[in-house]
Structure formats: C-alpha cells, structure tokens
Amino acid sequence: MxxxxxxxxxxxxxxxxWQPERYYDRVIGQERRKAMFAQVDLHGINDLVDRGQNFRETIYAAAEDNPDWRDEIRMWHDNWLEMATxxxxxxxxxxxxxxxxxxxxxxxxxxxxxxxxxxxxxxxxxxxxxxxxxxxxxxxxxxxxxxxxxxxxxxxxxxxxxxxxxxxxxxxxxxxxxxxxxxxxxxxxxxxxxxxxxxxxxxxxxx
CATH class of the missing domain: 3.40.50.1000 (HAD superfamily/HAD-like)
Known part of the structure; x- marks a missing residue:
C-alpha cells in the first residue's frame, strides 16, 4: 500500500x-417533522445549495412552493447554525x-x-x-x-x-x-x- x-x-x-432532523424534532416535534420530510425533500433541496445555488434564494423558493410548511422550511435557512452543531x-x-x-x-x-x-x-x-x-x-x-x-x-x-x-x-x-x-x-x-x-x-x- x-x-x-x-x-x-x-x-x-x-x-x-449535521442533523437537521434533530433540530426539527426539538422545535416542531417528531411527528410534524416526519410529516414534513415525507412531503418535502429538504435534503434534495439542500443538495442544490451544495452545488452552488444561493442558499437563501433556494430555501425561500422551496418554502413558497410548499406553503403548508413555509415557516418550517425557512428555518433551514434562518436557523441553519442550530442544525450544524x-x-x-x-x-x-x-x-x-x-x-x-x-x-x-x-x-x-x-x-x-x-x-x-x-x-x-x-x-x-x-x-x-x-x-x-x-x-x-x-x-x-x-x-x-x-x-x-x-x-x-x-x-x-x-x-x-x-x-x-x-x-x-x-x-x-x-x-x-x-x-x-x-x-x-x-x-x-x-x-x-x-x-x-x-x-x-x-x-x-x-x-
């Protein structure tokens, strides 16, 4: 070798x-978190950010596309440091x-x-x-x-x-x-x- x-x-x-699910479990509860992740591919959306797309624009656009979860999706941007810890x-x-x-x-x-x-x-x-x-x-x-x-x-x-x-x-x-x-x-x-x-x-x- x-x-x-x-x-x-x-x-x-x-x-x-890096455990976003843990953050959401704490803030909105596990049941609601599971429902949101089942409906919205947040990790897939984050992959777009990892490919170089603008962080705020990408997450906020996803929030507008999913109005039932608008506030929760925006948390991915607004409270990101609470997830990366x-x-x-x-x-x-x-x-x-x-x-x-x-x-x-x-x-x-x-x-x-x-x-x-x-x-x-x-x-x-x-x-x-x-x-x-x-x-x-x-x-x-x-x-x-x-x-x-x-x-x-x-x-x-x-x-x-x-x-x-x-x-x-x-x-x-x-x-x-x-x-x-x-x-x-x-x-x-x-x-x-x-x-x-x-x-x-x-x-x-x-x-």
Missing part, C-alpha cells in the same frame, strides 16, 4: 454534527495533531458557498486546512467522480497516497473506486485508531 501523503476530511458528521471535538484534535505532525490535511465537503461562510467564523478550525475543496465553489458534489478528480488534479498527489474519511458509504465508495485509501467514519475513536495504525499519529497525539 502506498505511503499516505495527505489526509482528507469530510466536514459534516466528521468534524461538525456541535463540533466533534476529538476529530478537531486529530486534524490539528496531523498538521502538527507535518501531514498535509485537506477538506473535501458538500457545503454551500453561503453556508460555509456562515460556519467559518463559528468554527475556526475550518480555516486550518492546507487545502479546501468545497462543493459549492467547485459546482460538483460527492459522490460524483468529478469532484474527486478535481482534488487529484489540484493537489498533484496520486490517488493511492490520499487517505479520506467520510461518514457516507457512497462517498467512500467513489473514492475507493478511484484508488484512494478510505475510512468510513462512524466515531472519532475509530478514525484515531486508523491514523495511528497508518503511522501518521502516535497514540498519545491521537487522543
């Missing part, structure tokens, strides 16, 4: 929890430990332009990557092959020398198909153990 020359982090559910602290420590060890660390994430602008001041570690590949700016999203190809072309590192952590199996599958080394993220300790096993971090640094 090739030596790892860079580690690539997904952001949502790897470094920051909290930080997964152990993962952030791993990011910083890798950089301290001299390992290049990249971000590869499905994230809108305006949503990333919202998150950056709240989560300073988002500024700490050596390179950032944000779908909204690239107008390509995971798990499509093109965004992975763009990473390879930009960083100049061979696919087999990239180690990528993501919480979604479909995103991991595309990376693996391109020859990347991969880790399906389920919890930060498992990711820490993988980084230690690869010789990128000592057990102490990975705590």
């Amino acid at each position: 090739a030596d790892i020359q860079a580690v690539v982090f997904d952001i949502g559910n790897v470094l920051i929890e 909290p930080t997964i602290g152990h993962s952030v420590r791993l990011l910083r430990a890798l950089r301290k060890a001299g390992v290049p660390v990249f971000a590869l994430t499905n994230f809108g332009i305006q949503t990333f602008d919202l998150a950056e001041p709240v989560y300073p570690f988002l500024k700490e990557f050596d390179r950032r590949y944000i779908s909204g700016h690239l107008q390509e999203v995971k798990p499509g092959h093109r965004i992975y190809e763009m990473v390879e072309q930009d960083c100049g590192i061979a696919a087999e020398s990239l180690l990528f952590a993501d919480d979604r199996a479909d995103n991991i599958a595309t990376a693996a198909a391109r020859g990347w080394q991969t880790h399906l993220f389920e919890h930060p300790q498992g990711w820490a153990d993988r980084l230690v096993a690869e010789g990128l971090l000592t057990p102490e640094a990975a705590q």
